[in-house]
Amino acid sequence: MSKLTLYSYWRSTAAYRVRIALNLKGLDYETKAIHLVKDGGEQHSDAYRGVNPQGLVPSLVTAEGDVITQSMAIMEYLDELQPEPALLPENPVTRAQCRAAAQTIVSDIHPLDNLRVLQYLKKQGWQQDQVDDWYAHWIHQGFKALEQQVKTGTTDYMHADHPCISDICLVAQIYNANRFDVPLDDYPRLTEINRRCLVLNEFANAAPEQQPDAPEVLS
Amino acid sequence: MSKLTLYSYWRSTAAYRVRIALNLKGLDYETKAIHLVKDGGEQHSDAYRGVNPQGLVPSLVTAEGDVITQSMAIMEYLDELQPEPALLPENPVTRAQCRAAAQTIVSDIHPLDNLRVLQYLKKQGWQQDQVDDWYAHWIHQGFKALEQQVKTGTTDYMHADHPCISDICLVAQIYNANRFDVPLDDYPRLTEINRRCLVLNEFANAAPEQQPDAPEVLS
Structure with a gap:
Protein backbone atom coordinates (compact mmCIF):
# COMPACT_ATOMS: atom_id res chain seq x y z
CA MET A 1 0.00 0.00 0.00
CA SER A 2 1.41 3.37 -0.89
CA LYS A 3 1.56 6.03 1.77
CA LEU A 4 -1.21 8.03 3.30
CA THR A 5 -0.75 11.80 3.37
CA LEU A 6 -1.89 13.91 6.29
CA TYR A 7 -2.36 17.65 6.01
CA SER A 8 -1.55 18.67 9.53
CA TYR A 9 -0.46 21.49 11.78
CA TRP A 10 1.65 20.59 14.80
CA ARG A 11 -0.58 22.41 17.27
CA SER A 12 -3.98 21.60 15.71
CA THR A 13 -6.15 19.66 18.16
CA ALA A 14 -7.99 17.84 15.39
CA ALA A 15 -4.82 16.89 13.50
CA TYR A 16 -3.31 15.63 16.77
CA ARG A 17 -6.26 13.21 17.08
CA VAL A 18 -5.63 11.76 13.66
CA ARG A 19 -1.88 11.42 14.25
CA ILE A 20 -2.58 9.36 17.36
CA ALA A 21 -5.03 7.16 15.44
CA LEU A 22 -2.51 6.62 12.63
CA ASN A 23 0.16 5.68 15.17
CA LEU A 24 -2.14 3.27 17.03
CA LYS A 25 -2.89 1.60 13.72
CA GLY A 26 0.81 1.51 12.88
CA LEU A 27 0.11 3.17 9.55
CA ASP A 28 2.91 5.00 7.79
CA TYR A 29 2.06 8.46 6.53
CA GLU A 30 3.60 11.58 5.09
CA THR A 31 2.98 14.92 6.78
CA LYS A 32 2.19 18.01 4.74
CA ALA A 33 2.33 20.98 7.06
CA ILE A 34 -0.32 23.71 6.80
CA HIS A 35 0.69 26.62 9.00
CA LEU A 36 -2.46 27.97 10.59
CA VAL A 37 -1.01 31.33 11.62
CA LYS A 38 1.75 32.33 9.19
CA ASP A 39 0.73 34.75 6.41
CA GLY A 40 -2.82 34.91 7.78
CA GLY A 41 -3.13 31.12 7.70
CA GLU A 42 -2.08 28.75 4.90
CA GLN A 43 -5.36 26.88 5.36
CA HIS A 44 -7.09 29.73 3.55
CA SER A 45 -4.95 29.44 0.40
CA ASP A 46 -6.64 28.44 -2.84
CA ALA A 47 -4.29 25.48 -3.06
CA TYR A 48 -5.38 24.09 0.28
CA ARG A 49 -9.06 24.95 -0.27
CA GLY A 50 -8.76 22.74 -3.35
CA VAL A 51 -7.99 19.87 -0.98
CA ASN A 52 -10.38 20.87 1.80
CA PRO A 53 -12.97 23.54 0.95
CA GLN A 54 -13.53 24.15 4.67
CA GLY A 55 -9.96 25.42 4.99
CA LEU A 56 -9.44 23.38 8.14
CA VAL A 57 -6.91 20.73 9.09
CA PRO A 58 -6.63 17.78 9.11
CA SER A 59 -7.27 16.28 5.71
CA LEU A 60 -6.20 12.76 4.84
CA VAL A 61 -5.31 11.73 1.32
CA THR A 62 -5.71 8.00 0.85
CA ALA A 63 -3.25 5.80 -1.00
CA GLU A 64 -5.61 6.05 -4.00
CA GLY A 65 -5.69 9.85 -3.87
CA ASP A 66 -9.12 10.35 -2.33
CA VAL A 67 -9.48 13.17 0.20
CA ILE A 68 -11.18 12.64 3.56
CA THR A 69 -11.76 15.60 5.88
CA GLN A 70 -12.98 15.83 9.49
CA SER A 71 -11.01 14.02 12.19
CA MET A 72 -13.90 11.81 13.33
CA ALA A 73 -14.60 10.64 9.79
CA ILE A 74 -10.89 10.00 9.24
CA MET A 75 -10.60 7.95 12.45
CA GLU A 76 -13.67 5.87 11.55
CA TYR A 77 -12.18 5.34 8.08
CA LEU A 78 -8.86 4.17 9.53
CA ASP A 79 -10.73 1.81 11.84
CA GLU A 80 -12.52 0.27 8.86
CA LEU A 81 -9.38 0.26 6.67
CA GLN A 82 -7.41 -1.68 9.26
CA PRO A 83 -9.61 -3.08 12.04
CA GLU A 84 -6.78 -4.02 14.44
CA PRO A 85 -6.08 -2.66 16.98
CA ALA A 86 -9.68 -1.46 17.27
CA LEU A 87 -10.38 2.21 17.99
CA LEU A 88 -13.88 1.39 19.24
CA PRO A 89 -15.13 -1.04 21.90
CA GLU A 90 -16.83 -4.23 20.70
CA ASN A 91 -20.10 -4.00 22.60
CA MET B 1 -37.94 -5.81 21.15
CA SER B 2 -39.37 -3.33 23.64
CA LYS B 3 -39.55 0.29 22.67
CA LEU B 4 -36.78 2.80 22.37
CA THR B 5 -37.26 6.10 24.21
CA LEU B 6 -36.13 9.41 22.76
CA TYR B 7 -35.68 12.49 24.88
CA SER B 8 -36.49 15.14 22.35
CA TYR B 9 -37.59 18.71 21.83
CA TRP B 10 -39.69 19.44 18.79
CA ARG B 11 -37.46 22.27 17.56
CA SER B 12 -34.07 20.80 18.50
CA THR B 13 -31.90 20.37 15.41
CA ALA B 14 -30.04 17.40 16.89
CA ALA B 15 -33.22 15.61 18.04
CA TYR B 16 -34.72 16.17 14.57
CA ARG B 17 -31.77 14.25 13.08
CA VAL B 18 -32.39 11.27 15.32
CA ARG B 19 -36.14 11.27 14.63
CA ILE B 20 -35.44 11.05 10.89
CA ALA B 21 -32.98 8.19 11.45
CA LEU B 22 -35.50 6.30 13.60
CA ASN B 23 -38.17 6.75 10.93
CA LEU B 24 -35.86 5.64 8.11
CA LYS B 25 -35.11 2.50 10.12
CA GLY B 26 -38.80 2.01 10.80
CA LEU B 27 -38.10 1.76 14.52
CA ASP B 28 -40.91 2.45 16.94
CA TYR B 29 -40.06 4.80 19.80
CA GLU B 30 -41.62 6.76 22.60
CA THR B 31 -41.00 10.51 22.83
CA LYS B 32 -40.23 12.15 26.14
CA ALA B 33 -40.38 15.89 25.64
CA ILE B 34 -37.74 18.11 27.24
CA HIS B 35 -38.76 21.73 26.82
CA LEU B 36 -35.59 23.71 26.11
CA VAL B 37 -37.04 27.13 26.92
CA LYS B 38 -39.83 26.77 29.54
CA ASP B 39 -38.81 27.44 33.15
CA GLY B 40 -35.25 28.28 32.05
CA GLY B 41 -34.97 24.97 30.22
CA GLU B 42 -35.99 21.52 31.44
CA GLN B 43 -32.71 20.14 30.10
CA HIS B 44 -30.98 21.70 33.10
CA SER B 45 -33.11 19.85 35.68
CA ASP B 46 -31.42 17.36 37.98
CA ALA B 47 -33.76 14.67 36.68
CA TYR B 48 -32.67 15.17 33.09
CA ARG B 49 -28.98 15.65 34.00
CA GLY B 50 -29.26 12.19 35.52
CA VAL B 51 -30.04 10.90 32.04
CA ASN B 52 -27.67 13.17 30.15
CA PRO B 53 -25.08 15.06 32.23
CA GLN B 54 -24.51 17.46 29.33
CA GLY B 55 -28.08 18.70 29.68
CA LEU B 56 -28.61 18.54 25.93
CA VAL B 57 -31.13 16.71 23.78
CA PRO B 58 -31.41 14.19 22.28
CA SER B 59 -30.76 11.16 24.46
CA LEU B 60 -31.81 7.70 23.43
CA VAL B 61 -32.69 5.02 25.96
CA THR B 62 -32.28 1.57 24.46
CA ALA B 63 -34.74 -1.27 24.94
CA GLU B 64 -32.35 -2.55 27.65
CA GLY B 65 -32.30 0.80 29.47
CA ASP B 66 -28.87 2.02 28.40
CA VAL B 67 -28.51 5.71 27.63
CA ILE B 68 -26.83 6.96 24.48
CA THR B 69 -26.27 10.67 23.97
CA GLN B 70 -25.06 12.70 20.98
CA SER B 71 -27.02 12.49 17.73
CA MET B 72 -24.11 11.18 15.63
CA ALA B 73 -23.41 8.38 18.10
CA ILE B 74 -27.13 7.53 18.24
CA MET B 75 -27.41 7.39 14.44
CA GLU B 76 -24.33 5.16 14.17
CA TYR B 77 -25.81 2.95 16.90
CA LEU B 78 -29.12 2.64 15.05
CA ASP B 79 -27.26 1.77 11.87
CA GLU B 80 -25.46 -1.05 13.68
CA LEU B 81 -28.59 -2.16 15.54
CA GLN B 82 -30.54 -2.54 12.34
CA PRO B 83 -28.36 -2.34 9.22
CA GLU B 84 -31.18 -1.95 6.67
CA PRO B 85 -31.89 0.49 5.16
CA ALA B 86 -28.31 1.69 5.52
CA LEU B 87 -27.61 5.22 6.73
CA LEU B 88 -24.11 5.15 5.27
CA PRO B 89 -22.85 4.39 1.74
CA GLU B 90 -21.14 1.04 1.17
CA ASN B 91 -17.87 2.21 -0.35
Whole structure:
Protein backbone atom coordinates (compact mmCIF):
# COMPACT_ATOMS: atom_id res chain seq x y z
CA MET A 1 0.00 0.00 0.00
CA SER A 2 1.41 3.37 -0.89
CA LYS A 3 1.56 6.03 1.77
CA LEU A 4 -1.21 8.03 3.30
CA THR A 5 -0.75 11.80 3.37
CA LEU A 6 -1.89 13.91 6.29
CA TYR A 7 -2.36 17.65 6.01
CA SER A 8 -1.55 18.67 9.53
CA TYR A 9 -0.46 21.49 11.78
CA TRP A 10 1.65 20.59 14.80
CA ARG A 11 -0.58 22.41 17.27
CA SER A 12 -3.98 21.60 15.71
CA THR A 13 -6.15 19.66 18.16
CA ALA A 14 -7.99 17.84 15.39
CA ALA A 15 -4.82 16.89 13.50
CA TYR A 16 -3.31 15.63 16.77
CA ARG A 17 -6.26 13.21 17.08
CA VAL A 18 -5.63 11.76 13.66
CA ARG A 19 -1.88 11.42 14.25
CA ILE A 20 -2.58 9.36 17.36
CA ALA A 21 -5.03 7.16 15.44
CA LEU A 22 -2.51 6.62 12.63
CA ASN A 23 0.16 5.68 15.17
CA LEU A 24 -2.14 3.27 17.03
CA LYS A 25 -2.89 1.60 13.72
CA GLY A 26 0.81 1.51 12.88
CA LEU A 27 0.11 3.17 9.55
CA ASP A 28 2.91 5.00 7.79
CA TYR A 29 2.06 8.46 6.53
CA GLU A 30 3.60 11.58 5.09
CA THR A 31 2.98 14.92 6.78
CA LYS A 32 2.19 18.01 4.74
CA ALA A 33 2.33 20.98 7.06
CA ILE A 34 -0.32 23.71 6.80
CA HIS A 35 0.69 26.62 9.00
CA LEU A 36 -2.46 27.97 10.59
CA VAL A 37 -1.01 31.33 11.62
CA LYS A 38 1.75 32.33 9.19
CA ASP A 39 0.73 34.75 6.41
CA GLY A 40 -2.82 34.91 7.78
CA GLY A 41 -3.13 31.12 7.70
CA GLU A 42 -2.08 28.75 4.90
CA GLN A 43 -5.36 26.88 5.36
CA HIS A 44 -7.09 29.73 3.55
CA SER A 45 -4.95 29.44 0.40
CA ASP A 46 -6.64 28.44 -2.84
CA ALA A 47 -4.29 25.48 -3.06
CA TYR A 48 -5.38 24.09 0.28
CA ARG A 49 -9.06 24.95 -0.27
CA GLY A 50 -8.76 22.74 -3.35
CA VAL A 51 -7.99 19.87 -0.98
CA ASN A 52 -10.38 20.87 1.80
CA PRO A 53 -12.97 23.54 0.95
CA GLN A 54 -13.53 24.15 4.67
CA GLY A 55 -9.96 25.42 4.99
CA LEU A 56 -9.44 23.38 8.14
CA VAL A 57 -6.91 20.73 9.09
CA PRO A 58 -6.63 17.78 9.11
CA SER A 59 -7.27 16.28 5.71
CA LEU A 60 -6.20 12.76 4.84
CA VAL A 61 -5.31 11.73 1.32
CA THR A 62 -5.71 8.00 0.85
CA ALA A 63 -3.25 5.80 -1.00
CA GLU A 64 -5.61 6.05 -4.00
CA GLY A 65 -5.69 9.85 -3.87
CA ASP A 66 -9.12 10.35 -2.33
CA VAL A 67 -9.48 13.17 0.20
CA ILE A 68 -11.18 12.64 3.56
CA THR A 69 -11.76 15.60 5.88
CA GLN A 70 -12.98 15.83 9.49
CA SER A 71 -11.01 14.02 12.19
CA MET A 72 -13.90 11.81 13.33
CA ALA A 73 -14.60 10.64 9.79
CA ILE A 74 -10.89 10.00 9.24
CA MET A 75 -10.60 7.95 12.45
CA GLU A 76 -13.67 5.87 11.55
CA TYR A 77 -12.18 5.34 8.08
CA LEU A 78 -8.86 4.17 9.53
CA ASP A 79 -10.73 1.81 11.84
CA GLU A 80 -12.52 0.27 8.86
CA LEU A 81 -9.38 0.26 6.67
CA GLN A 82 -7.41 -1.68 9.26
CA PRO A 83 -9.61 -3.08 12.04
CA GLU A 84 -6.78 -4.02 14.44
CA PRO A 85 -6.08 -2.66 16.98
CA ALA A 86 -9.68 -1.46 17.27
CA LEU A 87 -10.38 2.21 17.99
CA LEU A 88 -13.88 1.39 19.24
CA PRO A 89 -15.13 -1.04 21.90
CA GLU A 90 -16.83 -4.23 20.70
CA ASN A 91 -20.10 -4.00 22.60
CA PRO A 92 -22.61 -1.95 20.55
CA VAL A 93 -23.79 0.21 23.45
CA THR A 94 -20.26 0.84 24.70
CA ARG A 95 -19.21 1.68 21.12
CA ALA A 96 -22.02 4.22 21.00
CA GLN A 97 -21.04 5.70 24.36
CA CYS A 98 -17.43 5.90 23.19
CA ARG A 99 -18.51 7.73 20.05
CA ALA A 100 -20.74 9.98 22.15
CA ALA A 101 -17.86 10.94 24.45
CA ALA A 102 -15.73 11.71 21.42
CA GLN A 103 -18.55 13.85 20.00
CA THR A 104 -18.89 15.75 23.27
CA ILE A 105 -15.34 16.92 22.66
CA VAL A 106 -15.37 17.08 18.87
CA SER A 107 -18.72 18.86 18.60
CA ASP A 108 -19.41 20.57 21.90
CA ILE A 109 -16.00 21.73 23.11
CA HIS A 110 -13.49 22.05 20.32
CA PRO A 111 -15.48 23.92 17.63
CA LEU A 112 -16.31 26.63 20.15
CA ASP A 113 -12.72 26.97 21.31
CA ASN A 114 -11.12 26.70 17.91
CA LEU A 115 -8.76 29.33 16.48
CA ARG A 116 -11.23 30.68 13.93
CA VAL A 117 -13.88 31.25 16.60
CA LEU A 118 -11.53 32.98 19.03
CA GLN A 119 -10.38 35.18 16.14
CA TYR A 120 -14.02 36.06 15.37
CA LEU A 121 -14.69 37.04 18.99
CA LYS A 122 -11.57 39.21 19.13
CA LYS A 123 -12.67 40.98 15.96
CA GLN A 124 -15.91 41.77 17.79
CA GLY A 125 -13.84 43.62 20.36
CA TRP A 126 -13.56 40.98 23.06
CA GLN A 127 -10.68 41.40 25.47
CA GLN A 128 -8.35 38.51 26.25
CA ASP A 129 -10.01 37.78 29.62
CA GLN A 130 -13.41 37.54 27.96
CA VAL A 131 -11.99 35.13 25.40
CA ASP A 132 -10.30 33.12 28.16
CA ASP A 133 -13.59 32.87 30.08
CA TRP A 134 -15.35 31.69 26.94
CA TYR A 135 -12.63 29.13 26.29
CA ALA A 136 -12.73 27.76 29.84
CA HIS A 137 -16.53 27.75 29.97
CA TRP A 138 -16.89 25.22 27.14
CA ILE A 139 -14.05 23.07 28.45
CA HIS A 140 -15.78 22.84 31.84
CA GLN A 141 -19.24 22.27 30.34
CA GLY A 142 -17.95 19.31 28.37
CA PHE A 143 -15.46 17.86 30.85
CA LYS A 144 -17.95 18.00 33.75
CA ALA A 145 -20.36 15.82 31.78
CA LEU A 146 -17.61 13.48 30.62
CA GLU A 147 -16.19 13.03 34.12
CA GLN A 148 -19.70 12.24 35.35
CA GLN A 149 -20.17 9.67 32.59
CA VAL A 150 -16.90 7.80 33.15
CA LYS A 151 -15.98 8.38 36.80
CA THR A 152 -17.26 5.01 38.00
CA GLY A 153 -15.71 3.15 35.07
CA THR A 154 -13.21 0.40 35.84
CA THR A 155 -11.57 0.12 32.43
CA ASP A 156 -8.00 1.33 31.89
CA TYR A 157 -9.19 3.90 29.39
CA MET A 158 -12.52 5.72 29.05
CA HIS A 159 -14.48 2.90 27.46
CA ALA A 160 -12.19 -0.11 27.17
CA ASP A 161 -8.90 -1.58 28.31
CA HIS A 162 -7.32 -0.29 25.12
CA PRO A 163 -7.29 3.31 23.88
CA CYS A 164 -10.27 4.25 21.72
CA ILE A 165 -11.37 7.36 19.85
CA SER A 166 -12.79 8.87 23.04
CA ASP A 167 -9.35 8.71 24.68
CA ILE A 168 -7.72 10.13 21.57
CA CYS A 169 -10.06 13.12 21.60
CA LEU A 170 -9.57 13.57 25.33
CA VAL A 171 -5.77 13.69 25.14
CA ALA A 172 -5.74 16.24 22.33
CA GLN A 173 -8.30 18.41 24.13
CA ILE A 174 -6.45 18.30 27.46
CA TYR A 175 -3.27 19.36 25.66
CA ASN A 176 -5.18 22.33 24.31
CA ALA A 177 -6.78 23.15 27.69
CA ASN A 178 -3.33 23.14 29.28
CA ARG A 179 -2.17 25.74 26.77
CA PHE A 180 -4.95 27.98 28.02
CA ASP A 181 -4.15 27.20 31.68
CA VAL A 182 -7.58 25.79 32.42
CA PRO A 183 -7.46 24.02 35.82
CA LEU A 184 -8.51 20.38 35.49
CA ASP A 185 -8.54 19.36 39.17
CA ASP A 186 -12.25 18.58 39.06
CA TYR A 187 -11.69 15.80 36.53
CA PRO A 188 -9.58 13.15 38.31
CA ARG A 189 -10.68 10.25 36.10
CA LEU A 190 -10.17 12.18 32.87
CA THR A 191 -6.71 13.38 33.87
CA GLU A 192 -5.71 9.91 35.10
CA ILE A 193 -6.67 8.44 31.72
CA ASN A 194 -4.81 11.25 29.98
CA ARG A 195 -1.64 10.39 31.91
CA ARG A 196 -2.05 6.71 31.10
CA CYS A 197 -2.29 7.54 27.41
CA LEU A 198 0.61 9.96 27.30
CA VAL A 199 3.19 7.32 28.26
CA LEU A 200 2.28 5.19 25.25
CA ASN A 201 4.62 5.66 22.29
CA GLU A 202 1.72 6.05 19.88
CA PHE A 203 0.49 9.07 21.81
CA ALA A 204 3.93 10.47 22.66
CA ASN A 205 5.05 10.42 19.03
CA ALA A 206 1.89 12.21 17.95
CA ALA A 207 2.42 15.09 20.38
CA PRO A 208 2.60 18.56 18.86
CA GLU A 209 6.22 19.17 19.89
CA GLN A 210 7.32 15.99 18.11
CA GLN A 211 6.01 17.06 14.72
CA PRO A 212 8.26 17.99 11.80
CA ASP A 213 6.62 21.43 11.56
CA ALA A 214 6.95 22.27 15.28
CA PRO A 215 9.25 25.26 15.83
CA GLU A 216 12.51 24.62 17.67
CA VAL A 217 11.75 27.27 20.23
CA LEU A 218 8.14 27.12 21.42
CA SER A 219 6.24 30.32 21.95
CA MET B 1 -37.94 -5.81 21.15
CA SER B 2 -39.37 -3.33 23.64
CA LYS B 3 -39.55 0.29 22.67
CA LEU B 4 -36.78 2.80 22.37
CA THR B 5 -37.26 6.10 24.21
CA LEU B 6 -36.13 9.41 22.76
CA TYR B 7 -35.68 12.49 24.88
CA SER B 8 -36.49 15.14 22.35
CA TYR B 9 -37.59 18.71 21.83
CA TRP B 10 -39.69 19.44 18.79
CA ARG B 11 -37.46 22.27 17.56
CA SER B 12 -34.07 20.80 18.50
CA THR B 13 -31.90 20.37 15.41
CA ALA B 14 -30.04 17.40 16.89
CA ALA B 15 -33.22 15.61 18.04
CA TYR B 16 -34.72 16.17 14.57
CA ARG B 17 -31.77 14.25 13.08
CA VAL B 18 -32.39 11.27 15.32
CA ARG B 19 -36.14 11.27 14.63
CA ILE B 20 -35.44 11.05 10.89
CA ALA B 21 -32.98 8.19 11.45
CA LEU B 22 -35.50 6.30 13.60
CA ASN B 23 -38.17 6.75 10.93
CA LEU B 24 -35.86 5.64 8.11
CA LYS B 25 -35.11 2.50 10.12
CA GLY B 26 -38.80 2.01 10.80
CA LEU B 27 -38.10 1.76 14.52
CA ASP B 28 -40.91 2.45 16.94
CA TYR B 29 -40.06 4.80 19.80
CA GLU B 30 -41.62 6.76 22.60
CA THR B 31 -41.00 10.51 22.83
CA LYS B 32 -40.23 12.15 26.14
CA ALA B 33 -40.38 15.89 25.64
CA ILE B 34 -37.74 18.11 27.24
CA HIS B 35 -38.76 21.73 26.82
CA LEU B 36 -35.59 23.71 26.11
CA VAL B 37 -37.04 27.13 26.92
CA LYS B 38 -39.83 26.77 29.54
CA ASP B 39 -38.81 27.44 33.15
CA GLY B 40 -35.25 28.28 32.05
CA GLY B 41 -34.97 24.97 30.22
CA GLU B 42 -35.99 21.52 31.44
CA GLN B 43 -32.71 20.14 30.10
CA HIS B 44 -30.98 21.70 33.10
CA SER B 45 -33.11 19.85 35.68
CA ASP B 46 -31.42 17.36 37.98
CA ALA B 47 -33.76 14.67 36.68
CA TYR B 48 -32.67 15.17 33.09
CA ARG B 49 -28.98 15.65 34.00
CA GLY B 50 -29.26 12.19 35.52
CA VAL B 51 -30.04 10.90 32.04
CA ASN B 52 -27.67 13.17 30.15
CA PRO B 53 -25.08 15.06 32.23
CA GLN B 54 -24.51 17.46 29.33
CA GLY B 55 -28.08 18.70 29.68
CA LEU B 56 -28.61 18.54 25.93
CA VAL B 57 -31.13 16.71 23.78
CA PRO B 58 -31.41 14.19 22.28
CA SER B 59 -30.76 11.16 24.46
CA LEU B 60 -31.81 7.70 23.43
CA VAL B 61 -32.69 5.02 25.96
CA THR B 62 -32.28 1.57 24.46
CA ALA B 63 -34.74 -1.27 24.94
CA GLU B 64 -32.35 -2.55 27.65
CA GLY B 65 -32.30 0.80 29.47
CA ASP B 66 -28.87 2.02 28.40
CA VAL B 67 -28.51 5.71 27.63
CA ILE B 68 -26.83 6.96 24.48
CA THR B 69 -26.27 10.67 23.97
CA GLN B 70 -25.06 12.70 20.98
CA SER B 71 -27.02 12.49 17.73
CA MET B 72 -24.11 11.18 15.63
CA ALA B 73 -23.41 8.38 18.10
CA ILE B 74 -27.13 7.53 18.24
CA MET B 75 -27.41 7.39 14.44
CA GLU B 76 -24.33 5.16 14.17
CA TYR B 77 -25.81 2.95 16.90
CA LEU B 78 -29.12 2.64 15.05
CA ASP B 79 -27.26 1.77 11.87
CA GLU B 80 -25.46 -1.05 13.68
CA LEU B 81 -28.59 -2.16 15.54
CA GLN B 82 -30.54 -2.54 12.34
CA PRO B 83 -28.36 -2.34 9.22
CA GLU B 84 -31.18 -1.95 6.67
CA PRO B 85 -31.89 0.49 5.16
CA ALA B 86 -28.31 1.69 5.52
CA LEU B 87 -27.61 5.22 6.73
CA LEU B 88 -24.11 5.15 5.27
CA PRO B 89 -22.85 4.39 1.74
CA GLU B 90 -21.14 1.04 1.17
CA ASN B 91 -17.87 2.21 -0.35
CA PRO B 92 -15.38 2.95 2.44
CA VAL B 93 -14.19 6.29 1.04
CA THR B 94 -17.73 7.46 0.26
CA ARG B 95 -18.77 6.36 3.77
CA ALA B 96 -15.98 8.50 5.16
CA GLN B 97 -16.97 11.47 3.01
CA CYS B 98 -20.58 11.05 4.11
CA ARG B 99 -19.50 11.04 7.76
CA ALA B 100 -17.28 14.06 7.09
CA ALA B 101 -20.16 16.04 5.58
CA ALA B 102 -22.29 15.17 8.59
CA GLN B 103 -19.48 16.31 10.89
CA THR B 104 -19.14 19.59 9.02
CA ILE B 105 -22.70 20.29 10.13
CA VAL B 106 -22.67 18.52 13.50
CA SER B 107 -19.31 19.94 14.62
CA ASP B 108 -18.63 23.06 12.63
CA ILE B 109 -22.05 24.67 12.17
CA HIS B 110 -24.56 23.54 14.74
CA PRO B 111 -22.58 23.81 18.02
CA LEU B 112 -21.75 27.41 17.20
CA ASP B 113 -25.33 28.28 16.37
CA ASN B 114 -26.93 26.32 19.17
CA LEU B 115 -29.30 27.86 21.74
CA ARG B 116 -26.83 27.78 24.63
CA VAL B 117 -24.19 29.61 22.59
CA LEU B 118 -26.55 32.32 21.37
CA GLN B 119 -27.69 32.76 24.98
CA TYR B 120 -24.06 33.15 26.09
CA LEU B 121 -23.42 35.80 23.46
CA LYS B 122 -26.53 37.75 24.42
CA LYS B 123 -25.43 37.69 28.05
CA GLN B 124 -22.21 39.30 26.87
CA GLY B 125 -24.28 42.18 25.58
CA TRP B 126 -24.55 41.27 21.93
CA GLN B 127 -27.44 42.84 20.05
CA GLN B 128 -29.77 40.72 17.92
CA ASP B 129 -28.10 41.80 14.65
CA GLN B 130 -24.70 40.77 15.97
CA VAL B 131 -26.10 37.38 16.96
CA ASP B 132 -27.79 37.04 13.56
CA ASP B 133 -24.52 37.81 11.78
CA TRP B 134 -22.73 35.22 13.91
CA TYR B 135 -25.44 32.66 13.15
CA ALA B 136 -25.35 33.27 9.40
CA HIS B 137 -21.54 33.34 9.30
CA TRP B 138 -21.17 29.74 10.47
CA ILE B 139 -24.01 28.53 8.25
CA HIS B 140 -22.28 30.02 5.20
CA GLN B 141 -18.82 28.80 6.22
CA GLY B 142 -20.11 25.25 6.42
CA PHE B 143 -22.59 25.23 3.55
CA LYS B 144 -20.10 26.83 1.13
CA ALA B 145 -17.69 23.97 1.72
CA LEU B 146 -20.42 21.34 1.54
CA GLU B 147 -21.84 22.72 -1.71
CA GLN B 148 -18.34 22.66 -3.17
CA GLN B 149 -17.86 19.05 -2.08
CA VAL B 150 -21.12 17.70 -3.51
CA LYS B 151 -22.05 20.05 -6.37
CA THR B 152 -20.74 17.74 -9.10
CA GLY B 153 -22.30 14.66 -7.53
CA THR B 154 -24.77 12.65 -9.58
CA THR B 155 -26.42 10.69 -6.78
CA ASP B 156 -29.98 11.46 -5.71
CA TYR B 157 -28.80 12.43 -2.25
CA MET B 158 -25.49 13.83 -1.03
CA HIS B 159 -23.51 10.60 -1.06
CA ALA B 160 -25.80 7.85 -2.35
CA ASP B 161 -29.08 7.14 -4.08
CA HIS B 162 -30.67 6.64 -0.68
CA PRO B 163 -30.71 9.13 2.22
CA CYS B 164 -27.72 8.86 4.55
CA ILE B 165 -26.63 10.60 7.74
CA SER B 166 -25.22 13.53 5.74
CA ASP B 167 -28.66 14.20 4.25
CA ILE B 168 -30.31 13.86 7.65
CA CYS B 169 -27.97 16.46 9.13
CA LEU B 170 -28.46 18.73 6.12
CA VAL B 171 -32.25 18.73 6.35
CA ALA B 172 -32.30 19.51 10.07
CA GLN B 173 -29.75 22.30 9.61
CA ILE B 174 -31.61 23.87 6.68
CA TYR B 175 -34.79 23.89 8.76
CA ASN B 176 -32.87 25.78 11.43
CA ALA B 177 -31.29 28.18 8.93
CA ASN B 178 -34.73 28.99 7.54
CA ARG B 179 -35.91 29.95 11.02
CA PHE B 180 -33.13 32.53 11.08
CA ASP B 181 -33.92 33.69 7.52
CA VAL B 182 -30.48 32.86 6.17
CA PRO B 183 -30.61 33.03 2.36
CA LEU B 184 -29.53 29.73 0.81
CA ASP B 185 -29.51 30.70 -2.89
CA ASP B 186 -25.82 29.98 -3.19
CA TYR B 187 -26.37 26.31 -2.41
CA PRO B 188 -28.45 24.90 -5.27
CA ARG B 189 -27.32 21.31 -4.84
CA LEU B 190 -27.87 21.32 -1.08
CA THR B 191 -31.32 22.86 -1.32
CA GLU B 192 -32.30 20.49 -4.16
CA ILE B 193 -31.35 17.50 -1.98
CA ASN B 194 -33.22 19.05 0.94
CA ARG B 195 -36.38 19.28 -1.17
CA ARG B 196 -35.97 15.69 -2.32
CA CYS B 197 -35.73 14.54 1.31
CA LEU B 198 -38.65 16.56 2.60
CA VAL B 199 -41.20 14.78 0.44
CA LEU B 200 -40.30 11.41 1.97
CA ASN B 201 -42.62 10.32 4.77
CA GLU B 202 -39.72 9.45 7.06
CA PHE B 203 -38.51 13.04 6.88
CA ALA B 204 -41.95 14.65 6.86
CA ASN B 205 -43.07 12.79 9.98
CA ALA B 206 -39.91 13.80 11.83
CA ALA B 207 -40.46 17.51 11.16
CA PRO B 208 -40.64 19.74 14.24
CA GLU B 209 -44.25 20.77 13.65
CA GLN B 210 -45.35 17.12 13.58
CA GLN B 211 -44.05 16.34 17.07
CA PRO B 212 -46.31 15.68 20.05
CA ASP B 213 -44.67 18.51 21.98
CA ALA B 214 -45.01 21.12 19.21
CA PRO B 215 -47.31 23.98 20.22
CA GLU B 216 -50.56 24.34 18.30
CA VAL B 217 -49.80 27.94 17.44
CA LEU B 218 -46.20 28.40 16.34
CA SER B 219 -44.29 31.44 17.50
